[in-house]
Amino acid sequence: MSYPAILDADHVAEAAALVRRYYLPLGGNTNPRTGTRFDDWAGGGDHPSVADRITADDLVAVSFLSVDIKGRAAIGLLEKHAKEINELLQQIPVDLDLWDADIDALNSPDSPASQLWHVLRGGKYGRWGIGPTRASKIMARKRPRLIPIYDSVVRPLMGLDHSGGQWTTWHAALNDESGLPARLEVIRRAAEAPANISALRVMDIVLWMHGIELGLEPVNDDDDVVGAEN
Numbered sequence: 001m002s003y004p005a006i007l008d009a010d011h012v013a014e015a016a017a018l019v020r021r022y023y024l025p026l027g028g029n030t031n032p033r034t035g036t037r038f039d040d041w042a043g044g045g046d047h048p049s050v051a052d053r054i055t056a057d058d059l060v061a062v063s064f065l066s067v068d069i070k071g072r073a074a075i076g077l078l079e080k081h082a083k084e085i086n087e088l089l090q091q092i093p094v095d096l097d098l099w100d101a102d103i104d105a106l107n108s109p110d111s112p113a114s115q116l117w118h119v120l121r122g123g124k125y126g127r128w129g130i131g132p133t134r135a136s137k138i139m140a141r142k143r144p145r146l147i148p149i150y151d152s153v154v155r156p157l158m159g160l161d162h163s164g165g166q167w168t169t170w171h172a173a174l175n176d177e178s179g180l181p182a183r184l185e186v187i188r189r190a191a192e193a194p195a196n197i198s199a200l201r202v203m204d205i206v207l208w209m210h211g212i213e214l215g216l217e218p219v220n221d222d223d224d225v226v227g228a229e230n
Contacts, residue, residue, distance in 0.1 A: 019191035045141035
């Protein structure tokens with residue numbers, strides 16, 4: 001099995017309970033976690049009107065997942081390098097699920113997704129404070145069906161040492177003939193979570209909540225050594 005037992009067929013009810021708890025108000029507060037607005041803020045990052053460009057609303061949505069985008073990076077993403085980012089996003093399908101993707105093509109250094117990752121990380125224009133966690137959250141906002149969220153909590157649960165090869169690991173988990181993609185939808189429905197969240201987002205929430213229960217510590221950005229990133 002290429003994923004933790006919390007996602008197997010024997011733990012659907014437990015996984016659904018984690019997702020349900022994620023969407024409940026925190027403690028005595030009447031407000032839910034800010035992360036519950038990541039997917040639908042301003043209509044979603046993959047809405048047809050904004051799917052092929054990074055917007056200020058996308059950066060706000062990313063902040064709901066407890067990271068921020070520094071000023072230099074924000075200017076680069078929203079203005080200075082916007083044309084290049086637009087062109088790359090136009091080449092990345094909005095309606096493609098990770099398990100249906102050609103993983104070798106996706107991982108190719110020349111693929112639009114890999115090039116966008118490289119741009120976001122600052123590998124092309126100089127480091128600007130976007131590590132793999134921030135980069136994955138921006139890409140997951142724009143392509144929620146294709147790009148998973150990577151952070152210090154889900155990383156060890158997926159058996160990853162760093163962000164390199166992460167898309168291959170997730171792709172393998174979703175294609176191991178265990179029926180995980182369909183089970184993620186069962187978990188979403190059982191949790192009564194929003195219908196618009198992707199299977200990858202359901203998986204991320206289950207893993208994150210499970211990891212927090214296990215005592216894994218979230219960090220602001222789980223950066224890698226240069227050369228180890230995806």
